[in-house]
Amino acid sequence: MATKSSSPSNNRLIQWLAIALLVIVADQFTKVLILHSFQYGDSHYVLPFFNLVRVHNTGAAFSFLAGASGWQRWFFVGLGVVATVFIVWMLRRHGHQTQFAWALSLILGGAVGNVVDRLLHGYVVDFIQLHWGGWYYPSFNIADSAITIGAILLIWDELRRVKRG
Numbered sequence: 001m002a003t004k005s006s007s008p009s010n011n012r013l014i015q016w017l018a019i020a021l022l023v024i025v026a027d028q029f030t031k032v033l034i035l036h037s038f039q040y041g042d043s044h045y046v047l048p049f050f051n052l053v054r055v056h057n058t059g060a061a062f063s064f065l066a067g068a069s070g071w072q073r074w075f076f077v078g079l080g081v082v083a084t085v086f087i088v089w090m091l092r093r094h095g096h097q098t099q100f101a102w103a104l105s106l107i108l109g110g111a112v113g114n115v116v117d118r119l120l121h122g123y124v125v126d127f128i129q130l131h132w133g134g135w136y137y138p139s140f141n142i143a144d145s146a147i148t149i150g151a152i153l154l155i156w157d158e159l160r161r162v163k164r165g
Helices: 008-037 071-094 098-121 142-164
Strands: 043-047 050-057 124-132
Touching (some): 008 098, 071 098, 098 124
Antiparallel strands (some): 050 124
């Protein structure tokens, strides 16, 4: 007789949470490397379109609310906690939907990775800088990349679902 802890839905949830944990570990590891190797504002050329930099983002995507007086730190931490609870609930209910669960796991890992930064530093450490011909894309990190890939997978999953329906 299978116990509740070994049920297929719990095993799937553990699988999806493990993926999120891998994102968090990769994100935090790379940020520690940047924090120990770069001073704030340092930039290192890697390729003609790619630099490693050290920047601090107190806001959200594209530095939204970065100029606020500090309340945004706790707002984004709270938002991350709410998103975490909601995503875990969704993974528990829909863990059998592989692409959907992959998307949620990536978003969860990225969200928690950035929340850890806000709690530890008061800002998010960004270090990937893409540029071309004088144009610079806002700097980002592994967590942001996971969130973006997760969002793309969510959109793709929904488009496939609509097409099938």
